[in-house]
Amino acid sequence: MHLILFLFFGGICVAGAVNLLLQRHPINSALSLVVVMASLAGEYLLLGAEFVAAIQVIVYAGAIMVLFIFTIMLLNAGEEERTGKSRVAIMLGVPGVAIASVLVAWVLLRHSGTGDVALFALPGVPHDIAQLLFHDFLLPFEITSILILIAIMGAVVLASKPESIAKPSAAEPAEQEARELVASGRER
Amino acid sequence: MSILTFAIISIIKSVAVVFVLLTAVAYSVWLERKVSARIQNRWGPTKVGPFGLLQPLADGVKFIFKEDLTQPYVYKTLYIASPIIAVVFAITAISVIPFGNSITIGPITTQLQITDLNIGLLVVLGITSMGVYGVALAGWSSNSKYSLLGGLRASAQMISYEVSLGLSLIPVLILAGSFSLREIVNKQQHLHWNFFYLPFGTIAFFIYLISAYAETNRTPFDLPEAESELVAGYHTEYSAMKFAMFFMAEYSNMVTVACLSTLLFFGGWLGPVFGPPILQSLLPVMWFCLKVFFFMFLYVWVRWTLPRFRYDQLMAFGWKFLLPAAIVNLVLTALVVAWKPEIWLVH
Numbered sequence: 001m002h003l004i005l006f007l008f009f010g011g012i013c014v015a016g017a018v019n020l021l022l023q024r025h026p027i028n029s030a031l032s033l034v035v036v037m038a039s040l041a042g043e044y045l046l047l048g049a050e051f052v053a054a055i056q057v058i059v060y061a062g063a064i065m066v067l068f069i070f071t072i073m074l075l076n077a078g079e080e081e082r083t084g085k086s087r088v089a090i091m092l093g094v095p096g097v098a099i100a101s102v103l104v105a106w107v108l109l110r111h112s113g114t115g116d117v118a119l120f121a122l123p124g125v126p127h128d129i130a131q132l133l134f135h136d137f138l139l140p141f142e143i144t145s146i147l148i149l150i151a152i153m154g155a156v157v158l159a160s161k162p163e164s165i166a167k168p169s170a171a172e173p174a175e176q177e178a179r180e181l182v183a184s185g186r187e188r
Numbered sequence: 189m190s191i192l193t194f195a196i197i198s199i200i201k202s203v204a205v206v207f208v209l210l211t212a213v214a215y216s217v218w219l220e221r222k223v224s225a226r227i228q229n230r231w232g233p234t235k236v237g238p239f240g241l242l243q244p245l246a247d248g249v250k251f252i253f254k255e256d257l258t259q260p261y262v263y264k265t266l267y268i269a270s271p272i273i274a275v276v277f278a279i280t281a282i283s284v285i286p287f288g289n290s291i292t293i294g295p296i297t298t299q300l301q302i303t304d305l306n307i308g309l310l311v312v313l314g315i316t317s318m319g320v321y322g323v324a325l326a327g328w329s330s331n332s333k334y335s336l337l338g339g340l341r342a343s344a345q346m347i348s349y350e351v352s353l354g355l356s357l358i359p360v361l362i363l364a365g366s367f368s369l370r371e372i373v374n375k376q377q378h379l380h381w382n383f384f385y386l387p388f389g390t391i392a393f394f395i396y397l398i399s400a401y402a403e404t405n406r407t408p409f410d411l412p413e414a415e416s417e418l419v420a421g422y423h424t425e426y427s428a429m430k431f432a433m434f435f436m437a438e439y440s441n442m443v444t445v446a447c448l449s450t451l452l453f454f455g456g457w458l459g460p461v462f463g464p465p466i467l468q469s470l471l472p473v474m475w476f477c478l479k480v481f482f483f484m485f486l487y488v489w490v491r492w493t494l495p496r497f498r499y500d501q502l503m504a505f506g507w508k509f510l511l512p513a514a515i516v517n518l519v520l521t522a523l524v525v526a527w528k529p530e531i532w533l534v535h
Contacts, residue, residue: 027266027325027328031266031321031325034321038318050305050306050307051307051310051367054307054310054311054313054314055310057314057315057317057318058310058313058314058317058354061314061317061318062314062317062318062320062350063317063347063350066317066320066321066324066343066346066347067347069321069324069325069328069343070324070340070343070344070347073324073327073328073336073339073340073343074340125306126306126307126367
């Protein structure tokens with residue numbers, strides 16, 4: 001039963017990932033990514049990591065992907081245009097991907113034990129995760145949160161109006177000219 | 189319990205709960221029409237059955253027999269899928285809601301809940317957060333300006349208020365020490381309802397209620413379907429049963445919010461219990477239903493009393509007031525509970 005469910009969710013996950021690449025409209029690709037995220041949550045549940053599964057759905061499938069779709073809707077992005085098949089991509093890309101996947105599979109099969117682990121033996125319930133995050137690995141956890149805070153502040157600085165942050169003198173002359181053009185609203 | 193009995197009991201419970209939920213949804217529409225009519229000094233539905241009680245049935249039949257228009261310019265797959273997404277996630281959320289203690293029939297004792305999970309609350313939040321897709325995709329796939337604007341507003345609003353909704357629930361989790369909804373209710377015995385934990389529980393409750401109203405797109409936050417600006421918002425292009433599915437999704441989300449408010453802040457099914465065993469297991473369900481009914485009534489009351497926000501007011505209120513308030517409340521609760529746990533935690 002466990003194996004059947006694993007193959008089921010894994011199959012959906014891979015199918016979603018392939019569909020993501022094959023679809024030409026960005027909304028369809030984004031939705032395929034949602035399917036990938038949700039089926040990954042299913043796999044986490046099978047490992048007994050119910051907290052991680054719930055967070056995966058809430059954060060990735062429920063929040064981040066909604067933002068993706070929101071952006072696609074807002075920009076009204078059109079269908080992707082397929083360029084002609086690049087010869088370099090076929091010559092180098094396909095063997096490269098094949099070698100990389102073989103390498104990954106080989107390393108994983110070689111270095112992971114094939115022994116059984118009882119369900120719920122691994123940390124997965126909220127209590128265990130809290131113990132790990134707030135006790136055993138408190139310092140790395142807090143530092144990560146500060147890193148994220150810095151990233152947020154960077155995003156705010158980048159997104160805010162340029163005249164209040166960056167002085168025009170700091171910009172390159174061409175860029176400055178372009179900025180003046182935009183600011184004055186003139187056309188070329 | 190063998191796996192067969194388990195399966196049979198689960199199926200019976202699921203069917204019963206979904207049936208009750210859908211009936212509750214139908215009759216919330218009736219309640220809404222009736223109460224709104226009384227607020228506006230009208231009668232509301234009176235013709236079909238006594239007090240218009242059969243009106244939901246008549247509405248359902250009408251929805252089924254209406255012509256189902258699919259405009260030629262829509263993106264067909266997503267257009268058909270989005271009402272299904274909305275209604276499926278709205279109904280699934282009920283699966284972890286406990287509505288009573290346990291019941292014993294013959295040799296079998298079972299909990300009055302489809303399934304009790306360690307992470308019940310997170311499951312509800314996860315499922316309801318997926319419901320946004322129904323609304324957003326409906327707006328986009330309709331390929332019409334009003335729908336698109338409605339869908340955009342809905343997704344922006346739901347993401348914004350989801351943050352303060354989640355943060356407002358953490359004080360409750362701190363007080364209860366568990367994600368399991370059954371556990372959270374059991375910690376509120378003897379009128380130790382989280383709502384009465386002044387001031388943290390009370391503030392958390394009001395932040396939760398306001399954000400939940402925004403999450404369910406109800407007045408005063410119903411900008412995604414503001415009829416005076418957007419015709420009907422994201423479901424402008426839908427008709428017949430597809431339109432009804434959005435309606436069902438909205439009302440079952442309301443029921444979920446009412447259930448969560450009851451469970452998290454008002455002691456769930458807890459209340460005076462007496463009498464023979466069968467009454468002892470059914471009285472809690474009645475208390476639960478009464479509390480849920482109160483919140484459904486509050487929904488209707490608020491909708492027909494308050495005017496709608498402007499869009500910038502909505503965003504400013506969510507991000508500049510509700511979110512900081514929720515964070516401050518969370519931090520203060522954590523500090524106080526860590527300072528004197530013996531006063532705050534009931535074990």
